[in-house]
Amino acid sequence: MSMFLFAAAPAALAWSADPSVAEHAAELAEQGKCAEAMPLIHQALEEETAFPSAELKRRMGAAGVRCAMILNHQGAATTLLAWLEEQFPNDPEILFMATHVYSDLSARSSRELMDVAPGSPLVIEINAENFEKQGDWRKAIAEYRVLLSQQPNMPGIHYRIGQIILTMPATATSNNEARKEFEAELKVYPQNAGAEYFLGELDRKASHLPEAIGHYTNATNLNPSFPEPYFGLGRCLLDSDRAADAVGPLETAAKLSPGNPTIHLTLAHAYQALGRKDDAAREFVLQKSASEKIQQNTETVKRNVSGVPAPDSGAK
Amino acid sequence: MRAALLAAGVGAFVAGAIALPPTQPHFIDITARSKFSYITDNDLSPRKYFIQPMAGGVAIFDYDNDGKMDIFFTNGAKLPELEKTGPRFYNCLLRNKGDGTFEDVTRKAGLAGEHLGYNLGVAIGDYDNDGYEDIFICGAGRNTLYHNNGDGTFTDVTEQSGIGGKPPGVLSVGAAWFDYDNDGLLDLVVANYTTWTPQTDRRCSVDGVEYYCSPTFYPRAAHRLYHNLGHGRFEDVTEKSGFAAAPGKGMGISIADFNDDGHQDVFIANDTEPNSLFINKGDGTFEDQALQLGVAYNDDAKSVSSMGSDAKDYDNDGRVDILTNNLMGQIWQLYRNRGDFFRYVPEQVQLRQLSQPLSGWSTAFIDYDNDGWKDLYSANGDIDNVKPNSRQHDTMFRNLGGKRFVDVSDQMGAGFLHVGYQRGSAIGDLNNDGFEDLVVTSLMERPRILLNSGANGNHWLTLELVGRYSNRDAIGAKVKLTTASGRALYNHVSVSTGFMSSSDKRVHFGLGSEKQVASIEIRWPRGGVQTLRDIAADRFLKVEEQAGH
Numbered sequence: 098m099s100m101f102l103f104a105a106a107p108a109a110l111a112w113s114a115d116p117s118v119a120e121h122a123a124e125l126a127e128q129g130k131c132a133e134a135m136p137l138i139h140q141a142l143e144e145e146t147a148f149p150s151a152e153l154k155r156r157m158g159a160a161g162v163r164c165a166m167i168l169n170h171q172g173a174a175t176t177l178l179a180w181l182e183e184q185f186p187n188d189p190e191i192l193f194m195a196t197h198v199y200s201d202l203s204a205r206s207s208r209e210l211m212d213v214a215p216g217s218p219l220v221i222e223i224n225a226e227n228f229e230k231q232g233d234w235r236k237a238i239a240e241y242r243v244l245l246s247q248q249p250n251m252p253g254i255h256y257r258i259g260q261i262i263l264t265m266p267a268t269a270t271s272n273n274e275a276r277k278e279f280e281a282e283l284k285v286y287p288q289n290a291g292a293e294y295f296l297g298e299l300d301r302k303a304s305h306l307p308e309a310i311g312h313y314t315n316a317t318n319l320n321p322s323f324p325e326p327y328f329g330l331g332r333c334l335l336d337s338d339r340a341a342d343a344v345g346p347l348e349t350a351a352k353l354s355p356g357n358p359t360i361h362l363t364l365a366h367a368y369q370a371l372g373r374k375d376d377a378a379r380e381f382v383l384q385k386s387a388s389e390k391i392q393q394n395t396e397t398v399k400r401n402v403s404g405v406p407a408p409d410s411g412a413k
Numbered sequence: 414m415r416a417a418l419l420a421a422g423v424g425a426f427v428a429g430a431i432a433l434p435p436t437q438p439h440f441i442d443i444t445a446r447s448k449f450s451y452i453t454d455n456d457l458s459p460r461k462y463f464i465q466p467m468a469g470g471v472a473i474f475d476y477d478n479d480g481k482m483d484i485f486f487t488n489g490a491k492l493p494e495l496e497k498t499g500p501r502f503y504n505c506l507l508r509n510k511g512d513g514t515f516e517d518v519t520r521k522a523g524l525a526g527e528h529l530g531y532n533l534g535v536a537i538g539d540y541d542n543d544g545y546e547d548i549f550i551c552g553a554g555r556n557t558l559y560h561n562n563g564d565g566t567f568t569d570v571t572e573q574s575g576i577g578g579k580p581p582g583v584l585s586v587g588a589a590w591f592d593y594d595n596d597g598l599l600d601l602v603v604a605n606y607t608t609w610t611p612q613t614d615r616r617c618s619v620d621g622v623e624y625y626c627s628p629t630f631y632p633r634a635a636h637r638l639y640h641n642l643g644h645g646r647f648e649d650v651t652e653k654s655g656f657a658a659a660p661g662k663g664m665g666i667s668i669a670d671f672n673d674d675g676h677q678d679v680f681i682a683n684d685t686e687p688n689s690l691f692i693n694k695g696d697g698t699f700e701d702q703a704l705q706l707g708v709a710y711n712d713d714a715k716s717v718s719s720m721g722s723d724a725k726d727y728d729n730d731g732r733v734d735i736l737t738n739n740l741m742g743q744i745w746q747l748y749r750n751r752g753d754f755f756r757y758v759p760e761q762v763q764l765r766q767l768s769q770p771l772s773g774w775s776t777a778f779i780d781y782d783n784d785g786w787k788d789l790y791s792a793n794g795d796i797d798n799v800k801p802n803s804r805q806h807d808t809m810f811r812n813l814g815g816k817r818f819v820d821v822s823d824q825m826g827a828g829f830l831h832v833g834y835q836r837g838s839a840i841g842d843l844n845n846d847g848f849e850d851l852v853v854t855s856l857m858e859r860p861r862i863l864l865n866s867g868a869n870g871n872h873w874l875t876l877e878l879v880g881r882y883s884n885r886d887a888i889g890a891k892v893k894l895t896t897a898s899g900r901a902l903y904n905h906v907s908v909s910t911g912f913m914s915s916s917d918k919r920v921h922f923g924l925g926s927e928k929q930v931a932s933i934e935i936r937w938p939r940g941g942v943q944t945l946r947d948i949a950a951d952r953f954l955k956v957e958e959q960a961g962h
Contacts, residue, residue, distance in 0.1 A: 366707060381705060
């Protein structure tokens with residue numbers, strides 16, 4: 098597997114099918130002897146038959162990712178991680194590791210950006226994004242405004258501000274404020290499908306269905322692989338008593354986003370309105386299973402991650 | 414057509430002396446004028462039993478047929494004994510004296526419930542058509558049916574009625590009377606929540622401090638349907654009616670003919686489970702079509718903590734809509750009836766921003782200002798005291814033309830804005846002035862009797878319908894009122910409103926500035942239609958069902 102291109106790979110040991118190479122590589126990496134381990138890892142990966150067990154493969158791969166990060170071999174880390182994800186799909190530990198690696202790489206890159214271009218508007222943007230990630234909406238908006246004062250026509254910034262406004266607790270004026278941002282965005286960047294989509298949402302929620310239909314349609318034209326505008330379009334057409342017209346966009350939305358129960362529910366209603374009972378029944382089943390899956394996952398996360406202890410954990 | 418003008422105006426009520434601009438009715442707490450000892454007692458203690466956040470059902474009804482609305486409250490019990498170990502847990506009946514005060518007649522009426530357990534919801538209905546309203550009480554442990562003897566006393570007829578049976582440990586929260594087979598006899602639906610006893614209570618705590626466990630730790634239970642066989646006997650038809658096929662965690666119950674096919678349907682708000690909408694197929698069976706009709710979930714296809722519910726036509730389009738409230742962080746669910754299915758419309762009517770900070774329990778559509786648009790009342794207060802804003806006040810969201818709601822709570826008066834853990838609430842015209850009043854319970858406090866100051870110059874009309882072929886309470890009768898200017902308003906007879914509560918059965922219409930009604934069309938549950946014409950506003954009309962209609 099010559100795809101593993103380690104930037105700092107020194108001359109490797111002679112190839113060996115001996116599984117002890119992988120074992121040895123893993124041990125070295127786990128001991129923090131990364132410089133010695135990486136060439137061996139590279140070598141071991143060249144021949145998968147060298148792995149006597151999946152466990153050793155996982156162990157060595159994971160240790161290799163950690164070493165690559167320590168040595169700041171970013172390309173090696175991401176490539177090795179991609180290999181692990183391919184070898185162990187849907188593996189919680191690998192996904193957990195990926196979360197940390199990408200987060201770490203993101204932090205390193207932003208630090209590097211600040212080092213090499215401290216006066217760049219991109220630094221301001223990164224700063225704003227960090228505030229946004231922290232949920233500090235007001236500071237994020239303020240930072241984006243600074244950016245706009247320097248570069249009024251920078252695409253994507255009005256859009257971000259609009260999104261933040263909609264994320265914040267709703268006020269009597271927030272929808273109008275968000276609308277202004279999305280409209281400003283489209284003036285500087287008319288190709289922004291997201292801005293068209295959110296304008297559609299605002300109009301739909303204000304019961305301005307013809308206007309919403311226009312915005313959703315624009316969004317689908319700008320980005321045909323974006324499921325939400327198809328869904329919004331279908332909803333509005335259905336609410337305008339145009340069930341026959343609604344089916345197409347809703348079917349597209351369901352195809353693009355099969356795990357979204359609300360899309361299946363709305364599509365079922367559209368079929369129902371057209372008398373297509375069998376199609377409606379199928380969508381209701383899909384809606385129910387998707388909804389139950391979300392519900393179960395939410396409950397599990399609540400119990401296991403959010404600090405909600407299992408019942409009877411307290412004193413009797 | 415026979416329409417009798419009621420002479421039941423109770424002019425002696427003094428609605429308070431606060432002078433207000435004529436455009437803004439508000440509520441005045443008159444509770445202190447009356448002597449009674451009832452407080453809603455859930456036996457609050459550091460030991461948190463699952464049942465404790467629920468207590469304090471309310472009913473507004475005229476138990477002695479004197480034309481004045483009386484009030485009944487349910488109460489909790491000692492835990493874990495689950496017994497009313499003393500007067501602090503007794504239920505309470507207050508007789509309306511007509512002078513702005515209420516008299517505690519609980520003992521005389523035989524309604525203290527000394528031998529009952531922890532009581533929750535209350536449902537009022539004249540199940541034997543003898544002209545006197547009877548009482549059904551839900552609870553942990555036994556449910557109870559009281560027959561109104563017509564002399565100011567009640568008799569516990571649970572055993573002989575056949576209505577008391579339910580699987581052991583089933584927790585019954587709410588109930589509603591309705592005539593599902595249109596045989597003229599009121600049947601009963603009971604919203605069950607789970608199987609729970611103090612012995613099976615789960616415990617949740619952080620650092621040794623208990624809090625109420627999530628409902629998700631408890632199983633669902635089947636809601637129950639009892640068919641009225643006549644002569645005071647009921648048959649449990651839960652299985653054969655189809656109710657058993659759709660268990661839930663039942664809270665509020667709303668009765669209406671949602672699909673306008675002449676048969677009464679049942680909506681049940683389920684806590685953390687999909688809501689249920691039992692569509693009456695007209696052959697003695699029901700099918701839960703909540704999912705198909707779009708009322709099972711919110712807009713994200715998720716179930717929420719549905720609490721109270723009401724079903725009325727908020728946008729005056731002739732179709733019955735559904736409202737349920739829920740806990741803070743969620744969005745109260747308003748489902749607009751399109752005719753073929755319901756659309757989830759909280760965003761469109763501004764309910765998202767209005768409701769998200771609130772934990773609502775009981776709720777109701779109430780046209781508090783008689784402008785002809787049903788406004789939205791909610792009794793609020795979180796489950797527990799774990800959040801800084803757990804104690805909350807009631808809210809009134811004014812309906813602006815059926816298009817959106819605005820928060821007018823801060824104009825509703827100091828009594829309305831009482832902060833606490835509100836639970837049950839009922840709507841009714843306690844002083845017969847044509848403006849709807851409120852009665853609200855709060856955990857570990859006296860209830861509030863909130864009189865609507867009215868007097869904004871708007872007109873009204875209230876109908877008392879008496880079934881002769883249909884059930885005597887006329888529950889399920891639909892009324893279309895057309896004003897002289899051609900404005901059409903809709904309502905129906907339904908007493909099951911909100912959470913654990915039962916409201917005034919009279920059908921109220923706010924008429925705005927109009928003094929004259931062109932026509933009133935009444936569609937009785939058994940199918941007859943009566944039309945009254947050219948009626949002056951600001952009056953109570955008693956209308957009896959006529960033969961041949």
